[in-house]
Amino acid sequence: MSRKSKYSAEQKLAILNELTRSNISEVAKKYAVGKKTIRTWGYLYEYQGIDGLRSTHNNHRYSKEFKLSLVQQYQKSI
Template identity: 55%
Template sequence: MSRTSNFSAEYKLKVLNEMKKVSEKAVARRYGIHERTIRTWQIKYKYQGIEGLRPSHQNQHYSKVFKFDLVQRYQTSNDSLDVFAIKNGLRSKRQLTR
């Protein structure tokens, strides 16, 4: 199944760079983007670089063994589920919550 993205990686980076000058709330209001979305972009950029901001046009598939291993590692982690998932190369926490 193909997916589309509303924003390019370059656009997301532009939004993140603007946050160096003004608050997250002001940037969110200016661009009409939810603050939670911007925070997710920040985490992806921090741990995955520009590749984390690039749109994915296909769903990723992970083996049950891989997901089970991540769930076990998360249980001993001090990271939030969002951060843990992104640190481990996932696009979001959704793959682990299911």
């Protein structure tokens, strides 16, 4: 199961654009997002563009064989 951001990159951009008409406190309250989060989105957008707003959180799935090989390597190194 992967994590999903509450807002898409396009929605984050729309929220950032709303800052031109309102202050950050009003926007944060309206969307139930922290002011620090909105500032972070702004920095990401400023330096990386729309790609910076895209979610990069993914849970990784590893096969049983891969996990077993890691355990065996660890046990050999002790």
